[in-house]
Amino acid sequence: MHADVETDEVYAQMTLQPLNPQEQNDAYLPAEMGIMSKQPTNYFCKTLTASDTSTHGGFSVPRRAAERVFPPLDFTQQPPAQELIARDIHDVEWKFRHIFRGQPKRHLLTTGWSVFVSAKRLVAGDSVLFIWNEKNQLWLGIRRANRTQTVMPSSVLSSDSMHIGLLAAAAHAASTNSRFTIFYNPRACPSEFVIPLSKYIKAVFHTRISVGMRFRMLFETEESSVRRYMGTITEVSDADPVRWASSYWRSVKVGWDESTAGERPPRVSLWEIEPLTTFPMYPSLFPLRVKHPWYSGVAGLQGVSV
Amino acid sequence: MHADVETDEVYAQMTLQPLNPQEQNDAYLPAEMGIMSKQPTNYFCKTLTASDTSTHGGFSVPRRAAERVFPPLDFTQQPPAQELIARDIHDVEWKFRHIFRGQPKRHLLTTGWSVFVSAKRLVAGDSVLFIWNEKNQLWLGIRRANRTQTVMPSSVLSSDSMHIGLLAAAAHAASTNSRFTIFYNPRACPSEFVIPLSKYIKAVFHTRISVGMRFRMLFETEESSVRRYMGTITEVSDADPVRWASSYWRSVKVGWDESTAGERPPRVSLWEIEPLTTFPMYPSLFPLRVKHPWYSGVAGLQGVSV
DNA sequence: CGAGTTTGTCGGCCTTTCCGACAAGCGTT
DNA sequence: AACGCTTGTCGGAAAGGCCGACAAACTCG
DSSP states (O other): OOSOOOSSHHHHHOOOOOOOHHHHHOSSOOSSSSOOSSOOSSEEEEEOOHHHHSTTSOEEEOHHHHHHHSOOOOTTSSSOEEEEEEEOTTOOEEEEEEEEETTTTEEEEOTTHHHHHHHHTOOBTBEEEEEEOTTSOEEEEEEOOOOOSSOOOSOOOOSHHHHHHHHHHHTTOOOOOOSSOOOOOTTTOOSOSEEEHHHHHHHHHHOOOOTTOEEEEEEEOTTSOEEEEEEEEEEEEESOTTTTTTOOOEEEEEEESSGGGGGSOSEEOGGGEEEOOSSOOOTTTSOGGGHHHHHHHTTTOSEEEO | OOSSOOSSHHHHHOOOOOOOHHHHHOSSOOSSSSOOSSOOSSEEEEEOOHHHHSTTSOEEEOHHHHHHHSOOOOTTSSSOEEEEEEEOTTOOEEEEEEEEETTTTEEEEOTTHHHHHHHHTOOBTBEEEEEEOTTSOEEEEEEOOOOOTTOOOSOOOOSHHHHHHHHHHHTTOOOOOSSSOOOOOTTTOOSOSEEEHHHHHHHHHHOOOOTTOEEEEEEEOTTSOEEEEEEEEEEEEESOTTTTTTOOOEEEEEEESSGGGGGSOSEEOGGGEEEOOSSOOOTTTSOGGGHHHHHHHTTTOSEEEO
């Protein structure tokens, strides 16, 4: 993957290939499709343990991986340590203290690690990928584990896992066994392609949109918190009248209130916005009972790919 | 002050007015030149206490200031809290948890505050300024207290305090009784306009500059450390031959050595550079005795405005 | 299957940070 | 002077985070 991806080329090259359980347990990704005796020197991947993601400690770096991939430590220091700088897919810089200590000796990332874990909201089972790009910069990607289907409440999903899916793919290493097959171009549309069915239904049938309507929308900030931005709908049209003639999908163009709007997309998805209507959203015209037949009818599905 | 200051307009509008001791003790700056019954709603300033700067706790926000300036809290929450985002003069974003709690209730900035304090190296006695600009963004400035004259070694003065001096001035609020009267436009020239007289004299009379000469210059980095960059003088001319015909001020254009030069100005001040000359700077042609008549003659002045 | 290596988890300990208690300081009556 | 309101500082408690100890898990012969 070339760092200045601006076109759709990567989109066309993407291939997502499920791994079998044994492959999935292998922490090291094959450098080429199978044929490779030595481990590659330019990246490693590790699935995070409970200790790695706990606030109690740092990140335990697999020894061979650290020695292959990280810059060599100065062993005249006691203990040997250095600062690692890595950048994520958003070109945000992360700094880690890399130290070699303990009895027996082991490589650890300490200071800076917990900030990264909490910012990315990583949990045990997720993976991190350290990889050198052709510009000799250390990149840092994440891949979230298949979340157990316990609860995925109406929280904001992260698009990061998809971003890194792309990165790993370009490194000939992308793989996922998640239940949703995705097809994703983060530059073209940062919105999630996979949403809970209930959210979709609520948006399509309970949100009456029109030009001029005011709304709010949640955004993840870099710091993992969530912010609301307000805006006005400026245009509503069919996304693709030819191929999706009967689709409920509408192309919704909006204007953002604040001057920092450049960071936010000119189009949004219907299910992402929260209308700020002063009238009570047609309570009688659209009684709640319309909701339940739908839910029971498609109860087997828990998500819908749009 | 308009945030998109690119011209010299602000330079012309600036008026710095010393405050008497009583006014200085007043934490709130007058909004207009004296005539103003209500406090302005768009900014406040506070001198930091020992508790504010200790690692033990957060920042205690003066109640009236918080209620005037900060976005209103949602008092249905218990306790009421929100995230505040402010940007400093470098457009760096700082996030704070703003909470209203305790018995008696008070406004506090907790999470994020200590990071800010340590990043800016604030100590008790320094001031912070929260101010809304016309783009509806919250800005955050600092003004360092006059350090007790213990030691101000040959270190680089902080430009932050001057930046914020300008900001406050443009908000009709700048005031200082510091020993240097300043006259400052940070965009046109990020160099300090106020320098110790001795530094000025040394630069003008003891530094012989010429095109092609190599030099070093100190810069503050974001991380509070100081770095030396090297460069070459590419052009020397009178700053303004018409209005300052007899001035010793020279416009010195330079080229920087490293590829990160874009971050550094194309012009420098004579007194900021450190020539790398191999010959001993005309020691006999400009004997030191010329220095003392100057000093005694202007002994009442402790600084010089250029 | 046994010895050596690697690494996940833990207790100990110190620092950071959040919290309300308390009282000093200040303005108003 | 007394009162009420504001806010600076403190002790306590919880959380964060660095450390080596220990042992489970893994590797290799």
